[in-house]
Every structure is written in structure tokens, then in C-alpha cells.
Amino acid sequence: MYAYRMLRCSLGRPLDGGDWFVHHGTDVETRWDADVPHLTPNDRFFVRNHTRPPVVDVHSWRLLVTGDGVLGERTYSLADLQSFTSRTYERALECTGNGRRLFADQQGTHRPGTQWGLGAIGVARWTGVPLSTVLRHAGLRPEAVQVMPVGLDEPYVEDGVDHGRVRRPLPIAKALDDTIIAWAMNDEPLPVDHGFPARLVVPGWVGIASIKWLGELRVTTSVVDSPWNTRWYRMHGEGWAGPDAVLDRMPPKSAIDATGPLEAGRLAVLRGRAWSGDASIRMVEVSTDGGRTWDEAHLTGANEPSCWVGWEHPWTPPAAGEHVLMTRATDSLGRTQPDRAPANDDGYLFSAVVRHPVTVAAPYLQTTVSEGV
Structure with missing residues (x-):
């Protein structure tokens, strides 16, 4: 039996003093x-x-x-x-x-x-x-x-x-x-x-x-x-009418977690998660070049319907500078994230592939100074 208390949810803060x-x-x-x-x-x-x-x-x-x-x-x-x-x-x-x-x-x-x-x-x-x-x-x-x-x-x-x-x-x-x-x-x-x-x-x-x-x-x-x-x-706008306008199950989506520092030529492991309404995730693909090419990521952990599953993918940034990472999920019902989310007046169900810009640092060059003898 749970001990019930009349407390409002406490909005916590991370250790860095910022806000969750x-x-x-x-x-x-x-x-x-x-x-x-x-x-x-x-x-x-x-x-x-x-x-x-x-x-x-x-x-x-x-x-x-x-x-x-x-x-x-x-x-x-x-x-x-x-x-x-x-x-x-x-x-x-x-x-x-x-x-x-x-x-x-x-x-x-x-x-x-x-x-x-x-x-x-x-x-x-x-x-x-x-x-x-x-x-x-x-x-x-x-x-x-x-x-x-x-x-x-x-x-x-x-x-x-x-x-x-x-x-x-x-x-x-x-x-x-x-x-x-x-x-x-x-x-x-x-x-x-x-x-x-x-x-x-x-x-x-x-x-x-x-x-x-x-x-x-x-x-x-x-x-x-x-x-x-x-x-x-409910979906409103051009093309939405009848049963198609009814909002019920959520579409497949995916996201990239915080990447941390990235360095050109150094192996990194990209991680994130994917989810879908009343379905599990069949596959997550990752693009590290703005959508020109795609590779399948490795799913990690439990993969249940209506819940998210983790994924990871190794990447060695080829060069310093700006890069665009992207992920797209396909669920067990065969639904895949589109390039563009269906337009509607209220901005519901954004399901498109999300562009995730990152900045890759130049390689860290360690210099060694030889002492004279």
C-alpha cells in the first residue's frame, strides 16, 4: 500500500545548477x-x-x-x-x-x-x-x-x-x-x-x-x-476530414541524445532513442551527412510497444566543422518517419526526421618537448 501525500510535483534541477x-x-x-x-x-x-x-x-x-x-x-x-x-x-x-x-x-x-x-x-x-x-x-x-x-x-x-x-x-x-x-x-x-x-x-x-x-x-x-x-x-486544415482527422495512436519518432564533445578523427558512439504509439521499433537508421546516406543503428535494451528503445551507432567524424546528424525510425507496423510531417493547422503529430546539427572540433595535437641532456 502506498503512503499518499498531497504534494505538488517538485521540479528538480541538475547538479550543474541549471534546469531540467x-x-x-x-x-x-x-x-x-x-x-x-x-x-x-x-x-x-x-x-x-x-x-x-x-x-x-x-x-x-x-x-x-x-x-x-x-x-x-x-x-x-x-x-x-x-x-x-x-x-x-x-x-x-x-x-x-x-x-x-x-x-x-x-x-x-x-x-x-x-x-x-x-x-x-x-x-x-x-x-x-x-x-x-x-x-x-x-x-x-x-x-x-x-x-x-x-x-x-x-x-x-x-x-x-x-x-x-x-x-x-x-x-x-x-x-x-x-x-x-x-x-x-x-x-x-x-x-x-x-x-x-x-x-x-x-x-x-x-x-x-x-x-x-x-x-x-x-x-x-x-x-x-x-x-x-x-x-x-483533431486534425484541421486542407485535406483533413472524416476518420483521417481523428487523433488516436502516436506515430514513430526518434531522437539523438546529448552527444558530448566530438573531435575529428576520433571514434564516438552516438546514442539516442526511438518510440511509436502501440508498436515496438523494428529499425533505426542514422545519417551523419545530412541525409545523403543512412546506416542501421544497433538497438539496445527493452523494446516494447508504446515505450522507447535505445539505440547506438559508432561514428568517426571525418573533419572538423558543422555536421548534421539525422535519425529515422521504422516501427513494427511498418510505419517510417517521413522527410516532412503532414501539415495541419494546429501543429499536431510532428513525426518527420529531425535534423540535429553538431560542431566537431579539430583534432587535439599533443606536442612533446624533448629536454636536452
């Missing part, structure tokens, strides 16, 4: 040059909130399950949820707009919204109860088609319009698959910024699907929308 994060107002993204481990520590995990986190008394908190898709209304305390058989897995959570800044930097098409680099993602070890367990315990009807999870954060108001609490429909197939109601993150109680006391974790899907500060599950026998899947978090 790139700040975007009240939201923060993890710095790629800050030695990101495989499991992102809770105090280094990116934060994306629509409104202020709620203050929740865990002892009085109840999760309401309601709607015509269940036999009757039920409520569950945290102790009730923890009495079911739990599940623990390592999975990534990624903001739908991760990489938005790169639409401008690489494709010359600035998109409005938080200008994330690639740091609006983290991998954690999540513990909770399968959503399917709770729905079936509540009496799931066979004709149920979706679940609408609703958060407890303050209603979101834009231009004077109250859009209500953050909520987004989840198809029943995904709800009954690998979605969990999580109460622990990296074997610790959920920090307030990450959904205390309980949140959904929807592996492989856009981050908005993993509703934080969970308060209600509305199970329905008909499709019900919310602003978070019609007004926002």
Missing part, C-alpha cells in the same frame, strides 16, 4: 541535453495542464462510473480500486503537440500553440487497475461503445466560453484493451501535476486521452463528443 526543463509558462518540457534516463524521474517528467491542478482529499475522493452503458451507477474509493488485481508496465506519455516548434524550424510553417521541442514526452512505470476490470465490475453492457473520462481540474474557459472539465471520449475497444486507472508513477504516488490521486494511462495514444485527476467515467451506448476531440486535438 524548457519552460512554456506553466507547462514544462524535459531537456534532451540533460541526460534523460530510460525511466523519466517524476520530478523531470514534462507537464501539460489545461487549468490549475485540483486539490483532492484522497480519503473522500470517489470515482463515479455512470451512463447507460453500465447496469447502474457505481462509485469507487482509492482503496476499492487497489483491492482489484493491479497491473504495472513501462509506457510513454507524449503530448499531441510534441515537436510543434519543428514545423517552423524545419518546414517553415509556424503553428500556434505551445512551442514544444521534442521534450513533451516521458516514460514511466505505471501501476493501476485495468479499466476493463472496473467497467465489468460496474456491469458493462454489451452495447456500450465508448467511455468518456472526466477530470477534476477546473473548467476550461476560453474567450469567455466555459467548455467544462477536460474530457475526451475513448472507444470501448481501447478501454477494454491495455488502458489502466493508475495511482502510482515510478513506484511512487502520482504527483499532483501528474494526476493525483488517479489518472488514466492510455498506452500509445495521444497524451490528451490519458485524463488526469480522474473523477468520472461516463459509459454510453452512443457516440458522444467533447471539445477535446472536435475543437482541439
Whole structure:
């Protein structure tokens, strides 16, 4: 049993006295040059909130399950949820707009919204109860088609319009698959910024699907929308319509970790990671000449769906000066990162190959002075 505390996530700092994060107002993204481990520590995990986190008394908190898709209304305390058989897995959570800044930097098409680099993602070890367990315990009807999870954060108001609490429909197939109601993150109680006391974790899907500060599950026998899947978090723009505009699983992506000093003629080992929504990674390719040639990298460590896998690739820089490194991932579903991300009005799902410029130093020449005898 976890000892729960009402503490806001502490945004830590590295030993060099800098900051683990790139700040975007009240939201923060993890710095790629800050030695990101495989499991992102809770105090280094990116934060994306629509409104202020709620203050929740865990002892009085109840999760309401309601709607015509269940036999009757039920409520569950945290102790009730923890009495079911739990599940623990390592999975990534990624903001739908991760990489938005790169639409401008690489494709010359600035998109409005938080200008994330690639740091609006983290991998954690999540513990909770399968959503399917709770729905079936509540009496799931066979004709149920979706679940609408609703958060407890303050209603979101834009231009004077109250859009209500953050909520987004989840198809029943995904709800009954690998979605969990999580109460622990990296074997610790959920920090307030990450959904205390309980949140959904929807592996492989856009981050908005993993509703934080969970308060209600509305199970329905008909499709019900919310602003978070019609007004926002949906593809808008030329060519986007119908099912193609729906945002669900995340595309494959890859990144290069901090390289450290590079010297011409000296062997270096490039390292990074690759990930994909509801798929594992089949291959990572690396280019050290701006995309003219590609070599396959060596995958390292665990390679699970909806999680990132490490890769490494040896490189001896041929000359001093500026070089452009690039990586592209192919996942187990056969999807490969494109040269350009599909254009859309809101800058969602930037999935293109990322250009990573580096500066290579000239060889260090050690001189030996002979002493006279």
C-alpha cells in the first residue's frame, strides 16, 4: 500500500545548477541535453495542464462510473480500486503537440500553440487497475461503445466560453484493451501535476486521452463528443476530414541524445532513442551527412510497444566543422518517419526526421618537448 501525500510535483534541477526543463509558462518540457534516463524521474517528467491542478482529499475522493452503458451507477474509493488485481508496465506519455516548434524550424510553417521541442514526452512505470476490470465490475453492457473520462481540474474557459472539465471520449475497444486507472508513477504516488490521486494511462495514444485527476467515467451506448476531440486535438486544415482527422495512436519518432564533445578523427558512439504509439521499433537508421546516406543503428535494451528503445551507432567524424546528424525510425507496423510531417493547422503529430546539427572540433595535437641532456 502506498503512503499518499498531497504534494505538488517538485521540479528538480541538475547538479550543474541549471534546469531540467524548457519552460512554456506553466507547462514544462524535459531537456534532451540533460541526460534523460530510460525511466523519466517524476520530478523531470514534462507537464501539460489545461487549468490549475485540483486539490483532492484522497480519503473522500470517489470515482463515479455512470451512463447507460453500465447496469447502474457505481462509485469507487482509492482503496476499492487497489483491492482489484493491479497491473504495472513501462509506457510513454507524449503530448499531441510534441515537436510543434519543428514545423517552423524545419518546414517553415509556424503553428500556434505551445512551442514544444521534442521534450513533451516521458516514460514511466505505471501501476493501476485495468479499466476493463472496473467497467465489468460496474456491469458493462454489451452495447456500450465508448467511455468518456472526466477530470477534476477546473473548467476550461476560453474567450469567455466555459467548455467544462477536460474530457475526451475513448472507444470501448481501447478501454477494454491495455488502458489502466493508475495511482502510482515510478513506484511512487502520482504527483499532483501528474494526476493525483488517479489518472488514466492510455498506452500509445495521444497524451490528451490519458485524463488526469480522474473523477468520472461516463459509459454510453452512443457516440458522444467533447471539445477535446472536435475543437482541439483533431486534425484541421486542407485535406483533413472524416476518420483521417481523428487523433488516436502516436506515430514513430526518434531522437539523438546529448552527444558530448566530438573531435575529428576520433571514434564516438552516438546514442539516442526511438518510440511509436502501440508498436515496438523494428529499425533505426542514422545519417551523419545530412541525409545523403543512412546506416542501421544497433538497438539496445527493452523494446516494447508504446515505450522507447535505445539505440547506438559508432561514428568517426571525418573533419572538423558543422555536421548534421539525422535519425529515422521504422516501427513494427511498418510505419517510417517521413522527410516532412503532414501539415495541419494546429501543429499536431510532428513525426518527420529531425535534423540535429553538431560542431566537431579539430583534432587535439599533443606536442612533446624533448629536454636536452
